[in-house]
Amino acid sequence: MMKLAVLFALMIFPLTYAQAQFDSILEKGFSDDQCNRPETAIQNARKIISSSGATSTQKMRAYQLMSGSYAVMGKNRLSINSSFKAKEIADRLNDPYISAVSLCWVAECYRRLDLNHESLENYKNALVLLDQIPATDKSLHTKAIVFYEIGNTQYNENQYRKAAGNYKKSLMILKNLKKDVKRATAETQDYLLLGGCYLFMKKYDSAEICFKKTNDIAVTYKNTFIMPYLMESYAKLYDKQGNYRKAVDYAEKGVKLMDFQDTKLKRSLHELLAKCYGELGDVQNARKNYSTYIKLNDDYTTEKNNAVSLAFKQAKTGLKKEIAKQKNDKMLLGYVLIFIIMTSAIVIFLYRQKARKNRLLYTQAVDRLVHQSLENTIPARETSAPAVLLSEEKEQEILQKLEEFEKSERITHKKLTIASLAASLGTNVTYLSNIISRHKAANFNHYINKLKITYIVNKLYTEPNYRNYKITYLAEECGLPYSSFTSVFKTITGMSPSAFIKQINEDKDLIVKYLYILFFILAMK
Template sequence: MIRILKEILKRNRPILFFVLWWPAFILGQANPDFSILTDKAFQKLYQNPEECISYSQSLLMSDKNIEHKVILRNIISQAYALQGNYIQSVSISNQKEDNDKKEGLSSFIQLFDDYNLADQYQNLGLYGQSKKIITDILKDPELLKSRNTKERMVFAKLFQLQAINSGITRNYDTALLNLDKSDGCLTGTNDENRIIKWENIIFRSSFLLRQNKLEESKILLDGVIEEIEKHGNNAFVSAFAYESLSRYFFLKEDYTSAVKNLDKGFSEIEKLPYNDLKIIFYDLYSRNYLALNNDEKYYYYNNLYTDLKAKLDSNKKEGIQYVVKLLETYHKKSIEFERQNKLRQFKITVVMSLILIAAAVAYFFNESGRSKDLKKQIDFFEKLKKKKESVLAHANRPKEKIEKEIKTPDRDPSKISKEKEEEILLKLEEWELSDNYLNKNMSLAILSAQTGINTKYLSEVINNNKGKNFNGYINELRINHIAHLLKTDAAYLNYKVSYLAEYSGFSSHGAFTNVFKSITGMSPHTYIQEIIKNKKS
C-alpha cells in the first residue's frame, strides 16, 4: 500500500530528471522484443511526453507480464511528472498488481519500485519522506556492494535523489557527497551513464552557486554544455544546463548574458510540453527583465509564470490531498487500535511513521519576536542573526542529546504528551528549511502531509509553542524569509513590492505590506530604503 504514495519543488526546488537508464537494466530482465519496445518508449520521453504516454499505454494494455507493467507504468508516471501533471503521475503508480503476483517479482524490480516511490514523494514536495525511504534502502552495506550493472544504475539515481533532498534543506556539503557516490555507481560507458553524469555535474554546479562558489560552478557548466552539444539530440538536459548557467550570470548581475542563456535553453523545449521546467524559465525571465527595467517583457513572462504556477500548484495540491486522505485513514485506524492494545498500537504507530509518514529529523528551531510595536531596522536584523545562530546550534547538537531531551513523557492521556510535542517541534524545524511555506496554497492539511503530523496535533503545538495560530506562523516564516533575502541579495532590492508579495506567497500587495509591518515594525518600502542607505554609508 505504501507504494501508492510519492514533491517536490517547491518552486525553487530542483527538478527531478526522470529515469535515464531503461535499456541498461532491461537487458537480461526481459526478452529482446520488450527491450526494443521500451527503448523506443524511453526515447519518446525525451522527444514528447504526450507521445510517450500514448505509446507506452498501448504497450501496457497488450503486455501481461507483471514486471513489464511495473517498468511501463514508471515511464508513463515520469512523462506525466514532466508535464506537471502530478496527480496523474501518482495515479498511474497507484495501479498495482494482485498481491500473489507481486510476491513473485524479482529483487531488482522491487528495488526499482522503491526508487519510483521515493521519486513520487519528491515530485509532490514531500522531501522528508523521500529522504527517509532512500536512507532505508541504502542503509544495507551488503546491498551496496552489488556489482550488478542494473542495480548500480538504480543506486546512482537514488544517490542523485538524496543529493536533491539535501539541497532542498541547504545541506550542500552532504548533497555534493551524495553526487560523488552517484558518480561512483556509474561504471558503464553507454548513453544512460553519460546523461546521469551530465545531470550530476549540473546539480553540482547548482549547489556550488548556492555556496557562492560562482567561478567553480561556471567551469563545470561550460564543460558539460560543450559535452552535451557535442553529442547532440539532448534537448531536455541542454535546457537544464543553460538554465543553470543563466543563474550564474544573474548572480553576477550580468542580466543581459543571463537572458541570452535563457534564450538558448528555452529554444530547446519551447514547443515541447515540459511544463515542470518551463515554469522555471518563466520565473527567471521575469526576474532578469525586472532587473533590466524592461516592464513590458517582465509583465509578459511574469503572467506566463503566474498562470502556469497556478495550474501546477493546483495539480500538486490534489496529489498532496490524496496523500493526506490516506494518512488520515491510517491515523484513524491507529487510534482505534490503541483502544484495544496500547502496546501494540505504539509499535504500529512507529512502523507507520517510518513507512508512511517518514517525517524528517530535527533541525531549525526558531522563536521570533511577536511585538507589534514599531522597531528599528537594526533590531529586526539582530533577530534574524540570532535565529541563524540558533539554527546552527541545533544542527550541531549530537543526535543522542536530542533524543535524551525528549525522553520524559506526559502521563496525562487527555493531552498530547511532552515527548510527542517535542517530536513535532523537531519535525517542524526541518520543514521550515524547505521553504514550502512560500506556497500560496499552503494549508494545515498540506503541512500535515509534508511533515507526517496529524492536523489536530499540529494546530495544538503551533498554538502552544509558536504563540500564534497557523496563519500567523506561516506569515512570520514568509516575512523572515523575504527580509533575509532583501538584506543578503542585492537583486531583490530592485523588485517591486507586488513581486515580493507574490514571491512570498501572499494573495495581495496590501496583505503582504500589513503583515510585513506588523512583524518588522516598518513597511517593505521603508525597510528596503533603510538597507540601501546602510549599503551607501
C-alpha cells in the first residue's frame, strides 16, 4: 500500500509542479513580458499550449497572452486569431467568469479593428456574466476593465461624454481594490483616456490634470509601457493649444520611448510630427515624417483589413457552430416531441377505451332506469308468486298507496322496513310482499333500493351541485348506509357513483335524457 502511495505521489508531483510553473510563466507574461518582451511571451505561451500537462484554463490563458503580445507587436490578425481560440476553450469550460474574460479579449480585438458595434456587444455580454458571480477583487477588477473598454469603444466613435462616464465608473471600482501593479496599470489607462476625452471636449486644464495623474502613477510603479501613449497625448494637447514646439518635443520623445511595435501609435506620432513641423515651417522634417506616416498608414491599413477579414471569418465560424448546435437541439427537441406525441396518443387511446366503457355502462344504466320505469307503467304480468286471498278492490287500494309512497320523501328513511311500510299502508307484511313481487317484479329490498337510487340519480340530474358532494353525503341523502351505497348504486346502474357523475358532466344531451327519464319516473306506478 505504501509503495502504491509513493508511486502515485511520484506521478502526480511532476504534473503539479509543471502546472505551478505554467501559472508563474503566465503571470509574468501578462504583467511584464507581454508589453516589454512580446516575442518571449509568445514563445512561452506556445510551450504551454503544446504541453499535455497544462490544464484547459492554462491553455486558454496562454492564447490570451499570445493575443495581447501580438497586439503589442501590431499583428492584429494573429492577435484576433488567438483570442478566438481562447474563446473556444472558454466556451467548453462553462465558467461565467472565464467566459466573461474571454469575451473581453475578443471585444478588445474588435475595438482595435474599429469594429465598435461588435466590440460593444461582447463587452455588454461580459458585464451580464460578471453580474451573475460574487464580487471579489478579481471580478471587480475585470468589471473595471470592461467599463474602461466600453469607454474606448465610445471614444472611437467620438462619443467623448459617454466614454468619460465609463472611465469614471472604472476608476470608482478600482478605488475600492488594494493598491498594486495591476490596479495601477488600470488607473493609468483610465486617466490617460479620460484626459483624451477632456481634450476633445476642449477642457484642456482637466485633460492636463489627468495626464499628470497618469504620469505620477506610471513613475511610481515603473510602468514604462504607458509612456509613449502618454507622450502622444501630451503632443495632441499642445497641438490643440497651438504650442507646436512642445507638441514636437513630446511626439519625438514618444517615438524614442517605443521599444515595441504598435503601427497605429507610431503612425499617429509621425502624423503629429508632420503637422507640427509644417506649422513651424520646417518643411524637410514635415515631409520626412509625412512619408513615414504614409508608409505606416499603408502597413496599418493592410494589417487591419487582413485582421478584419479574419474577424468576420471567425465570427462566421462561430455562427455556423451556433447554427449547428441549434440544429442538433432542434433534432433532439423533435425526438422528444415525437416521444411525447406517441406517449400522449397511447394515453389518450387508453383513456378513450376506458371512457367508451364508462359511456356504455352509463347508457345501459339510463336505459335500464327507463326500462324499469316503463315496466312500472304497464300492468304487471302474473308471476309465480303464490296467490293470497285479497280482494281486487283491496289490492288496487294498496297499489294506489304504493304509488303515493314512491313519490314521497319517505323512500329515503333509513329505518324503512317492509313491516313499517305495510303498517303505514294499512295492510300486513304477507299481502304487501305478494303485491310488490307480482306488480313490481322484485323483492322488497330490491324495490326500495331501486327507489332510493332513482331518487339520488334524479338529484344528480336536476341539481348540479349534488355532483360536487362527497359519496358519503349522497348515501346519507337517499337513506342508504355508506358501506353499501356504492355496491347498491353499481347493482342498479351498472357503474360506480363517481363514474356516473363524471359521465353526466360530459353528457351533451343531459337535459333531453333527463326529461325523457323524468317523464317515466313521474309516470311510475
